Amino acid sequence: MGVTQELGRPLVGVGVVFVREDSVFLARRQGAHGEGTWASAGGHLEWGETLEECARREALEELGLIVGDLKFLCVSNIVAYDRHYVDVEFLGEIGDQEPRLAEPEAFSQSGWFPLDDLPQPLFQAVTLALESYRSGVCYFSA
Numbered sequence: 001m002g003v004t005q006e007l008g009r010p011l012v013g014v015g016v017v018f019v020r021e022d023s024v025f026l027a028r029r030q031g032a033h034g035e036g037t038w039a040s041a042g043g044h045l046e047w048g049e050t051l052e053e054c055a056r057r058e059a060l061e062e063l064g065l066i067v068g069d070l071k072f073l074c075v076s077n078i079v080a081y082d083r084h085y086v087d088v089e090f091l092g093e094i095g096d097q098e099p100r101l102a103e104p105e106a107f108s109q110s111g112w113f114p115l116d117d118l119p120q121p122l123f124q125a126v127t128l129a130l131e132s133y134r135s136g137v138c139y140f141s142a
Helices: 003-007 051-063 124-135
Strands: 011-017 023-029 041-044 070-080 083-092 107-114
Touching (some): 011 051, 011 070, 011 124, 041 051, 070 124
Antiparallel strands (some): 011 041, 070 083
16 A cells, blocks of 8 residues: 555645756655656645745755745646655746755766766656746646
């Protein structure tokens, strides 16, 4: 039985992707669901937190970034990795800041990757966020 099945309801995930000069920053997940996949910053929405606050907090905690403007990309109903999430993704503005792995237990490798040559496999939420970035589609069903 999956974690969200045990809880009886889906969880809310929030992510933020960073694109610069046709490249996206990704880090390889470790120690959590989706281990070994390439992802952006993200995590669980906390009690009383706005979606934007969550995106900014996760970017700071995981990648040491102060996020400026946020642009909504998409909402997705994701059933993967033995979990069920309603996931909200944003595009974040970080100027000339360089991401760093501030939580080394959460990620291993990282870097900027061309949008037309991404490492595989991608974390499902990031796949959908980048599809939204390219196409403008803002809702993805399970």
